[in-house]
Amino acid sequence: MAITLTEAAANRVKDFLANRGKGEGLRLGVRTSGCSGMAYVIEFADVIDEEDTVFEDNGVKLIVDAKSMIYLDGTEVDFAKEGLNEGFKFNNPNAKDSCGCGESFQV
Amino acid sequence: MALLQISEPGQSAAPHQHRLAAGIDLGTTNSLVASVRSGVAETLPDSEGEHLLASIVRYQADADPVVGAAAKAAATTDPLNTIVSAKRFLGRGVDDIKTLGSRLPYNFVDADSGMPRLKTAAGIVSPIEVSAEILKSLKRRASESLGGELTGVVITVPAYFDDAQRQATKDAARLADLNVLRLLNEPTAAAVAYGLDKGSEGIIAVYDFGGGTFDISILRLNKGVFEVLATAGDSALGGDDMDRLIAQCIMERAGISDDADHQQLRRLMKVACDAKEILTEVDKTSFNIELEDGTFWEGELDREQLHILIDPLIRKSLIPCRRALSDAGVEKSEVLEVVLVGGSTRVPRVHELVGEFFEATPHSEIDPDRVVAMGAAMQADVLVGNKPDSDMLLLDVTPLSLGLEMMGGLSEKIIPRNTTIPVARAQEFTTYKDGQSALAVHVVQGERELVSDCRSLARFELHGIPPMAAGAARIRVTFQVDADGLLSVTAKEQETGVESSVQVKPSYGLSDNEISSMIKDSMEHARDDMDARNLREQQVETDRVVDALQVALDADGDKLLSAEEREELDIAVAKVKEVRNGDDWQKLKEAVAALNRATTEFAARRMNASIQSALAGQSLDSLE
Numbered sequence: 049m050a051i052t053l054t055e056a057a058a059n060r061v062k063d064f065l066a067n068r069g070k071g072e073g074l075r076l077g078v079r080t081s082g083c084s085g086m087a088y089v090i091e092f093a094d095v096i097d098e099e100d101t102v103f104e105d106n107g108v109k110l111i112v113d114a115k116s117m118i119y120l121d122g123t124e125v126d127f128a129k130e131g132l133n134e135g136f137k138f139n140n141p142n143a144k145d146s147c148g149c150g151e152s153f154q155v
Numbered sequence: 156m157a158l159l160q161i162s163e164p165g166q167s168a169a170p171h172q173h174r175l176a177a178g179i180d181l182g183t184t185n186s187l188v189a190s191v192r193s194g195v196a197e198t199l200p201d202s203e204g205e206h207l208l209a210s211i212v213r214y215q216a217d218a219d220p221v222v223g224a225a226a227k228a229a230a231t232t233d234p235l236n237t238i239v240s241a242k243r244f245l246g247r248g249v250d251d252i253k254t255l256g257s258r259l260p261y262n263f264v265d266a267d268s269g270m271p272r273l274k275t276a277a278g279i280v281s282p283i284e285v286s287a288e289i290l291k292s293l294k295r296r297a298s299e300s301l302g303g304e305l306t307g308v309v310i311t312v313p314a315y316f317d318d319a320q321r322q323a324t325k326d327a328a329r330l331a332d333l334n335v336l337r338l339l340n341e342p343t344a345a346a347v348a349y350g351l352d353k354g355s356e357g358i359i360a361v362y363d364f365g366g367g368t369f370d371i372s373i374l375r376l377n378k379g380v381f382e383v384l385a386t387a388g389d390s391a392l393g394g395d396d397m398d399r400l401i402a403q404c405i406m407e408r409a410g411i412s413d414d415a416d417h418q419q420l421r422r423l424m425k426v427a428c429d430a431k432e433i434l435t436e437v438d439k440t441s442f443n444i445e446l447e448d449g450t451f452w453e454g455e456l457d458r459e460q461l462h463i464l465i466d467p468l469i470r471k472s473l474i475p476c477r478r479a480l481s482d483a484g485v486e487k488s489e490v491l492e493v494v495l496v497g498g499s500t501r502v503p504r505v506h507e508l509v510g511e512f513f514e515a516t517p518h519s520e521i522d523p524d525r526v527v528a529m530g531a532a533m534q535a536d537v538l539v540g541n542k543p544d545s546d547m548l549l550l551d552v553t554p555l556s557l558g559l560e561m562m563g564g565l566s567e568k569i570i571p572r573n574t575t576i577p578v579a580r581a582q583e584f585t586t587y588k589d590g591q592s593a594l595a596v597h598v599v600q601g602e603r604e605l606v607s608d609c610r611s612l613a614r615f616e617l618h619g620i621p622p623m624a625a626g627a628a629r630i631r632v633t634f635q636v637d638a639d640g641l642l643s644v645t646a647k648e649q650e651t652g653v654e655s656s657v658q659v660k661p662s663y664g665l666s667d668n669e670i671s672s673m674i675k676d677s678m679e680h681a682r683d684d685m686d687a688r689n690l691r692e693q694q695v696e697t698d699r700v701v702d703a704l705q706v707a708l709d710a711d712g713d714k715l716l717s718a719e720e721r722e723e724l725d726i727a728v729a730k731v732k733e734v735r736n737g738d739d740w741q742k743l744k745e746a747v748a749a750l751n752r753a754t755t756e757f758a759a760r761r762m763n764a765s766i767q768s769a770l771a772g773q774s775l776d777s778l779e
Contacts (some may be wrong), residue, residue: 137156
C-alpha cells in the first residue's frame, strides 16, 4: 500500500513549497489528540529522518513516520473547495469514526 | 471532513485550536481581507471571485445595510443613503469635515459630541458605524473562507493617521466584533509583504499611488522595527486624473464638446481607463466611439502619446516625494528600497519615473492593490501565534520601564524597559495603614529608583477599600500595553471587586533623544539610586515600626511596662527617629533592629495579655 496525492493537491503543494523557498516535501502524520482520538498532521518537511517512509506522487515527496504509517496506509490526500473555504482533505480507509468536524478520527 | 492547511514543521495546531488570523486593508475606495494559508499570504475573494470590496455602504429603511458593489451601483441613484469614502471622516470633528469640501452630498447632523453623523434612511449613522459595516462584510468573508471564527485581525491605517483616527478605526472594529491585534501603518504592511523586515536595515520609501490619492512614506527599519520618518502626499491626485486626461484628449480629437451628456462622459472615462490598462501590456490601442449623431469615431493612442499626457501627473507626485525626503532628513542615495503600492503604479511609466527619481528599481512583483492586505495578514499570523518565535517580526518594545509610586516616593517597575508589546503584567499591593479606604496610584515611566527622577504619566485613586488592618487588603494592579503602545492601568481590590483605571500613551511627546538620555541617567546614577532606594525603604519600614509601637504603647504601655522599661523604649524610639532623618541607610537598619530587640519583651507580654483576655471565662471543654 502507499499514500497518494491527487493532482490538484500536488499542484497546490508544489506552489506552497516554491513560495516557501525550501523544504523536502510534505510531512503527513497522525498524533493522539482531539475530540475523537487521532488528529492529522500536515506540515512542510525540512528534514527526512531515517525511520521515515518516503513516497513520491505527482512530483511531490510525501514523508511519513513509521508510527503514523499504520494509521495512514492507503490514504489519498486531496485538495478541495467547499464554498469559500479550501484546504487539504485526507481520504483515509483506516478511519472508522470521525468527530463532527472531521479534524480528528478513530481507527 | 475539515479542510486542513499545511503548517510549518512542528507547528501543527491541535484540532479545534487553529488560530485564524486575517489582515484587513480598510481603504478609502476599496477594502480587502487577506490571510496566511499553508504559509502563503493571499487575499480572499468573495463568492463572485472578486477580491476588492468597494468601501461603500448603502443604508435602507427596512433592510440591512448593503456593502460593496451592490451599494456602489446605487451611488448615483440614491446618493444620500449611499456612503462613499467614510474613511475620510473617521475620527474627524464636524469642523474638520467642513474644510474637506462643501460638496459632500450627505445630510450631516450636528451632534453634541462633535463627531459628524449622517442622516440616512436607516437612521443616523456615524462614520465609525459605516466603517464597521465594511469590516463586518470582510469578517464574514474571512470566516467563510477560513472555516471558522477569526482569533484576531490586523487592520492597516495610513501612516499619517493621528490618535483620534486610529482610535476611531479600533472602535469600528469593536463594533464589527473583531479582535484587533494591532493597527499597522499601510506603508509598513507593504514593506512586510515584500519581506523587507527581514532584509538589511535602512531607509525604505513606499510610493502609494491609488485611484484618488497619493501618499509617500519614508520608513526606517531599525532592529526589526519600522519607524515612520516622514509622510507626504496629495489627497487629490490619483489614477482617476490620468483617466480624465486621456478622456479629454479623446474628446478633443473626436470633436466631442465638454457639455456632452453625463452618460457619454462616463462612457468616455471608462474607455480612457481601459486604454490606460491596455497600454500597460501593449504599445498601441485603438478606439471606436459612437458620437451623438450616431456616427463612429475611430482613433488610436500609443504609449508615447500616453506618456505625454500623464507625465506631468507623475512628476507632480515627485514633489511630495522630495518634501518627504527632506522632512525625514535623508538623501535620495540613502534610500535602500522603493516599494510601489496602489493600482496606478501598474502603469509602466510610473515605475520608470519613480525608479529614475530614486535611482533604484522599485519593488512591484506583488499586486499593488493587494500588497498592503497581504502584509497585514502576515503580521496577524505572527501575532496570533502561528509562527515559531524565531520568526517573530516587527517587534515593538517599551522604550522605558513603566511602574508606579510606592510609599516613600520609590518607583516600583511593573513592566521593564525593552519588553516586547503587547504585554500585561500584574502585581499585588496592600494598604499601609489600618482602616485605609483609598489608594492613590501614580503611574510613572523611567529607569530611576526615585519617583521624583521619573516621568509622571498619570494619577488616579481607588476608593471603597473595605476597612481592614494594614497589610490585609489585596489590591491587584494590572499594567497592560497594547500593540499600539497604549498603556492602561487598572487597580482592583480583590475582596469587593471595586476597581479604577486610567489609559495613557506613554510615548506621547517623548523624542528618541529624551528616551536615551533618561536611560543614560539611570546608568550613571545606578549606585546613588540604589542607596536612595535602600534609605527610602528603610525609612518606610522605620515609620511602620514606630507607628505600630506607638499604637501599642498608647494602649498597653502603662499596664504592662514599668516606668524604667517605658523610658528605655522611649529613648530607643527617639534614637531611631533621629537616625531616620539622616542619609545612612545601614545605620538606620541597625537602629531599627535594635528597637525591634528592645521591644521583644513588650510584644511578648502583650501577646500573653491578649490570650489571657481571650481565654478568660471560657471552660476548657469549649476550647477543645
